[in-house]
Amino acid sequence: MEKTKKILYSAVQPTNNLTIGNYLGAIKNWVALQDEYDCFYAIANMHAITVRQNPAELRQKTLALLALYIACGVDPEKCTLYLQSHVPCHAELAWVLNTFTYVGEMERMTQFKDKSSKHADNINMGLMDYPVLMAADILLYQADVVPVGIDQRQHLEITRDIANRFNNIYSPTFTVPEAVYQKVGAKINDLQEPLKKMSKSGENPNGAIFMTDDRDTILRKFKRAVTDSEMLVKYDPENKPGVSNLLSIYSVFSEKTIQQAEADFEGKGYGDFKLAVGEVVADKLAPIQAEQARLLADKKYLDSVLLKGGEAAYKAARRTLSKVYKKIGFYQL
Ligand code: ATP
Ligand code: LTN
Numbered sequence: 023m024e025k026t027k028k029i030l031y032s033a034v035q036p037t038n039n040l041t042i043g044n045y046l047g048a049i050k051n052w053v054a055l056q057d058e059y060d061c062f063y064a065i066a067n068m069h070a071i072t073v074r075q076n077p078a079e080l081r082q083k084t085l086a087l088l089a090l091y092i093a094c095g096v097d098p099e100k101c102t103l104y105l106q107s108h109v110p111c112h113a114e115l116a117w118v119l120n121t122f123t124y125v126g127e128m129e130r131m132t133q134f135k136d137k138s139s140k141h142a143d144n145i146n147m148g149l150m151d152y153p154v155l156m157a158a159d160i161l162l163y164q165a166d167v168v169p170v171g172i173d174q175r176q177h178l179e180i181t182r183d184i185a186n187r188f189n190n191i192y193s194p195t196f197t198v199p200e201a202v203y204q205k206v207g208a209k210i211n212d213l214q215e216p217l218k219k220m221s222k223s224g225e226n227p228n229g230a231i232f233m234t235d236d237r238d239t240i241l242r243k244f245k246r247a248v249t250d251s252e253m254l255v256k257y258d259p260e261n262k263p264g265v266s267n268l269l270s271i272y273s274v275f276s277e278k279t280i281q282q283a284e285a286d287f288e289g290k291g292y293g294d295f296k297l298a299v300g301e302v303v304a305d306k307l308a309p310i311q312a313e314q315a316r317l318l319a320d321k322k323y324l325d326s327v328l329l330k331g332g333e334a335a336y337k338a339a340r341r342t343l344s345k346v347y348k349k350i351g352f353y354q355l
Contacts, residue, residue: 036065
């Protein structure tokens with residue numbers, strides 16, 4: 023039975039606090055897919071250090087992210103939850119894949135260009151190599167599907183290119199993965215600048231709702247969210263980006279379709295609309311926050327999840343890496 027399930031892989035970096043964009047674009051989907059697939063969910067701390075991190079904070083954010091995964095409903099009994107740096111195969115495969123990736127391809131990556139301009143004082147090799155490490159993550163586990171937000175599309179495409187390149191030069195070695203995106207929620211935008219993606223490291227904290235925000239903060243941020251002067255709650259991302267973004271958030275948090283969401287606010291003003299969006303988000307986040315706090319107080323349990331997950335992940339990853347080493351001609355004992 024177990025063996026017939028397809029494999030799913032995804033990860034989030036333990037940087038800053040997560041936003042509802044991360045939750046809606048990625049983690050919520052992970053929970054929905056965990057019964058159907060054999061799932062590997064990583065905490066991408068090796069990716070996180072491509073931007074300078076405070077060591078104590080990185081350690082703390084690692085456990086906080088694990089607790090958040092579980093608090094959101096990701097079940098460690100069903101899925102493999104692990105820390106990327108606990109499985110050395112990631113760095114090993116990334117090195118091999120580097121030799122199948124061109125510098126020009128990496129220089130063209132949108133995220134690399136964005137992060138280079140944001141961190142102009144530290145354009146390190148890791149930042150440029152980030153997509154190759156991500157390809158190694160996914161390919162090590164022979165993943166069939168990778169649920170992520172739309173912003174990761176380019177990284178998924180290069181992963182497929184690298185896999186195909188290797189498979190064509192040698193023989194079929196890697197499963198070529200498909201990205202899966204949420205229908206609504208794959209790109210949640212900033213509340214202050216609704217044409218930009220909501221980001222956990224954005225400049226204006228009022229533009230993002232963090233998973234750790236309390237009720238008052240959530241209501242206040244939604245109250246200030248940028249809309250338009252039309253006074254019409256209608257989904258039209260091109261002409262009404264602010265209102266459409268709020269409708270998307272309301273729709274996924276209340277589990278209603280966009281049409282139902284529009285109907286809820288027919289004839290109502292933006293004040294009522296924003297308050298209702300804030301309330302549905304705050305109601306949903308409160309139990310997640312309480313559960314995350316409870317889990318964070320139980321470090322022994324969290325460590326045991328990482329230990330078990332790390333061992334299972336290592337086994338799967340090593341199998342692929344051995345195959346790769348054999349194909350490329352590394353002498354094995
Ligand atoms: P940073 O701002 O630090 O680069 P980020 O907010 O983009 O971080 P990541 O760790 O890069 O967060 O992303 C984790 C997951 O969340 C990825 O699958 C990503 O596609 C998804 N994601 C990030 N931002 C959004 C968003 N605004 N809407 C939907 N999904 C998102
Ligand atoms: N780069 C991703 C995080 C990430 C990831 C992965 C996502 C690292 N490795 C493998 C999917 C599959 C991001 O969201 N910034």
